[in-house]
Amino acid sequence: MNIALIAHDKKKKDIINFSIAYQHTLKKHNLYATGTTGKMVAEATGLDVNLFQSGPLGGDQQIGAMIANDKMDMIIFLRDPLTAQPHEPDVSALMRLCDVYYIPLATNIAAAEIFVRGLDNGDFQWREIVKEKKEKDNRK
Numbered sequence: 001m002n003i004a005l006i007a008h009d010k011k012k013k014d015i016i017n018f019s020i021a022y023q024h025t026l027k028k029h030n031l032y033a034t035g036t037t038g039k040m041v042a043e044a045t046g047l048d049v050n051l052f053q054s055g056p057l058g059g060d061q062q063i064g065a066m067i068a069n070d071k072m073d074m075i076i077f078l079r080d081p082l083t084a085q086p087h088e089p090d091v092s093a094l095m096r097l098c099d100v101y102y103i104p105l106a107t108n109i110a111a112a113e114i115f116v117r118g119l120d121n122g123d124f125q126w127r128e129i130v131k132e133k134k135e136k137d138n139r140k
């Protein structure tokens with residue numbers, strides 16, 4: 001599965017601790033991240049993370065483009081709900097696309113923990129089934 005990790009500045013510590021705690025699960029997947037988050041996660045864990053631009057410089061939009069291209073299966077986005085972000089429209093657009101395309105989106109650490117455990121339990125296998133069906137339909 002293709003998974004995006006994103007965290008606003010006040011949640012960076014949380015995403016790092018989360019990535020360390022669940023690296024055994026995360027390493028089985030293709031990881032993507034906005035620039036600063038991804039760099040910090042990669043440094044802390046040694047995980048291979050595909051880096052996009054930093055969020056305020058377009059990283060959220062790049063991840064949104066992956067969703068629109070059917071290339072993203074899950075987003076873990078630890079948002080800071082108490083600090084205004086200069087790129088708030090990009091943040092909203094990314095979350096909107098998750099709803100448009102039925103992409104599981106965890107916006108806080110409590111939901112992120114449930115998601116990552118769900119990965120181990122196979123709770124997200126429906127994503128693979130949907131993707132395979134779409135690919136088959138496209139070949140027809």
Ligand SMILES: O=C(CO)COP(=O)(O)O
Nearest residue numbers: 034035036037054055056
């Ligand atoms: O701002 C962000 C998401 O909206 C995160 O970007 P960085 O990971 O580059 O800090």
